[in-house]
Amino acid sequence: MSVEEEKDVVVASETVPVVTLDGEAETGLIAWTREEERALVRKFDWRITPFMVITFIFNQVDRSIIANARLKGLQADLGMTDVDYATSISILFIGYISMAAPGTLCLHSIKSPKWFFLFVISIWGAISACTGAVQNSAQIIGCRFCLGFAEATLYPGAVYYLSRFYTAKEIGMRISLLNIGTNLSSGIGSLIAAGILDRMQGLHGLSAWRWLFIIEGGVTIALGLLAPILLFDYPAESKALSEREGYIAQARLIAERGVAENAGDDKTMSAAWQGFKLALADPVTYCFFLAYFFFIDALGYQIYQPSIIKSFGFSTTVTLVMVFPTACMQTLSVLVIAYFSDRLQKRWIFTVGSLAATLIGYIIFMATSVSAIGPRYFALFICSIGFSTGPIILAWVTQSTVYPPAKRAATIGLVNGFANLGQIPSSYYFQGIWAPAYRISMGIETVMLFMAAFFLTILMLVLRRRNQAMDRGEKDMIIPSEAALVVGEEAIRTNDAGEREEHVRKAWRYAL
Template sequence: MSFSPAAGKFIPVEWSCHEERRLVKRIDVRCMPALIVLFILNFLVGRGNLANARLKGLQTDLNLNDTQYATCISVLFAGYIFMQVPSNLVMNAIPRPRLFMAAVVGLWGAISALTSLCNNFTHLVACRFFLGFVEAAFYPSAVYYLSRWYTRQEVGLRIAFLNAGNMLAQGLGGLLAAGILGGMEGVKGIRGWRWLYIIEGSITFAFGLLLPFILADYPASTKWLSNRERIIAQGRLVTDVGLIDNPEDLEKSGFGALRGVWLALSDVKVWTLAFMYFTYIMGLSFAAYMPTITATLGFSTTITLLLTFPPWAFATMYALVNSWHSDRTGEKFWHIAGAYGFAILGYVVALTATTVAGKYISLFGMCMGYSGGIITLGWISTSIPRPPVKRAASIAFINAFANIGQIPTSYLWPTKWGKRYWQSFTTEICLLVLSLTIAFAYRQYLISQNRKLEQGEAEAYATDERTVKQSADLVHVSIQQEEALVHSFRYIY
């Protein structure tokens, strides 16, 4: 094995680039389609169906005022926030993550289907809370799962594909809802919005039963990989960051989990990313009210739902290209800033446009803003590489903290502010500007940390003799070479 100063890492000679690409492709083909489908179902079942059902009588049937309806949106995040960190610590500790994720998906599908039985505000609040409680285990777990398989130059695009499924679902949800709400209204004496929950929940539950036969586990525990493939899967992550990515036994214990949480909460990078993502989530709260905002264009319910698809489809393509280019260039901030800029432009157009065409075009810019958050999720993984328990806790904490913003912004779009919603759009602009300011400060901080790493004045992560030896043995290098690899780590900004 030799060291390449230009690449900043060791180039392994024990396996070829062809073998590595073949392994990555195998994981992509096996796991990524299933995860993308899960992200689509995640939005359809957890987020989008309430907004769509509102257009076809849910709010009227359950006798909900605007405040109660907003509470039903926000209460999902109460359970969602509470369970993020515990679920990711479980993901870090168990060798069979596919079983855990399958159980989560099955439960949230069942709860969604049972939402069709709700008859009042209390019933709906209870279902939404427990839905968030269970669903919390999926999103940060999926991001952590990817970080255990892909290098820092690869993980951003994979996260983008997952979130592309999420974004596309916000448009597909409108298409599916248009068909169900319009075509199944009154079938067997059941309202269309109840059929929406029954059908989407049942599909999700069935897919959860299939997951154990589709997903891989982790590089060291996936049975359908050969021994050589397991070594390549683990070794290429060592050459990317410096240390083996398998959690120590201590990390899997209760004490180790608490230590991981402490390491996360005592890191200034985690808090900076948390506040950045928090203000970003608040600045894009329009998504929960997308059908309501689109309805101000003056079309029928069916046309309104159909019109929600093109903006999300276009924004999905932009997000994939933006994330691909971010990975290719190894740059984060300016790709995030571009996405924020499109969202702010969309808000400005929405505030000033006087025509239906202008207002509709503004939706495209708003949706394109979601690309910034996707790249931010990848930034979390690349900024906090080791140890795994700290990365798991950090991803979950940042996502949980950020989603607190979903609670107050659920009340940011009352019907009394329509049709212009100028108060809502102005607030969103201010929040995105604040988020972008924090992102720029974080970029400058990482630049300063890289200078310290080059001068030997700082360490990106703690090491110990045992882990260094394990890493060196895995990629067949000397202890001195492995230590040089560890010290070659630099932050991506």
């Protein structure tokens, strides 16, 4: 083998256990080339990423469609007050938080995640379509609760699913690619809504806003049917990967994390419950939750962005079209910032820096008069940069809870689920009595920005202290240990967990 070829070979730093398709564990020294690894990652990207991005577009469209429907008479037709409308927005997140963690643990526990995604996507699409038949405020509030319950698993589940395929230097960008769907949804949804609301009023005796729910819900159901075709099962079980690809997919994560995804972690509900308890016992979980909660609360203006732009004096159609450029700005910011955060493996500076940019946007918006349409619209562009914080926080979560996988699933579900409580108070920040200036609204959001930055800083300091403890050779509760494993002593001895623990303590550190 030439020198160049030797440099191109990656060898796991120790003997690692991988699992074959028939479920048998094999142990050996795994070697592969850089090109093999790049080809495998490209395979993941071509199959997983496009489907997930499109799914996230329709997820957010179905979630925020109510804002566009409001512009065409939904609130008046259903006899809703401003408080009723705000409740119909916030109630979705009550359903969301009740299922986010349990749903993600279910995804961890099942053998074939692609069928899980089929079920979840199709159910929420059906609920969204049924919303087109509501007749009063109570019915739409009920539909919105069910919608939140049904779609709760998608985001945390997708993040956990990606963590089973991608390394720490890859996952931030992939989560950000998922957020392309989230960020573009407001723009794409507005363009779709502009066509439907403008052309379908009264068709077959239905209001245009009803057609909006029916059509977009139907498209979501059709999308869900593609999940079993495009998505992979986990590397240890996937028949869409060759045996060698499955080995490499597992071994490269073991080389990074020091433990196998399957080692000491079965698929029973008792293992899932143990992972849930480990997540609750870790103070870092609460730091992530509070930081993410205030981040979501601080950018709650997005759901009201069509109403904010319409207050500039534009027609409904022009308003919906003008939402799209700000969505493009969100997308560009998320991708660029995630790229550098992954490349440099720095999380705190990029999250807090993004929030600082949003702060500048809020200040510009509050400091300008209602008639200053240009500066106010520009301020919304600057505010969009802050959305880069979300995917970086979730990438940070996956890096900070490497083992056991059940704990990672529980932590992602808890952080994402309960942090979405932040959208409940933010649903009430942009009431009609504060329009069109919205200075009080933006002032409240500014306070939330400072709170998010505060808890991100606390989180960084806690993780830095843990890294210092590991440098001194002290045990850390996140590192795999006999107390943290969710299997018996015999399995621990068989998998040689003691050596893996020593390896991780020397090589693995929390990202800061």
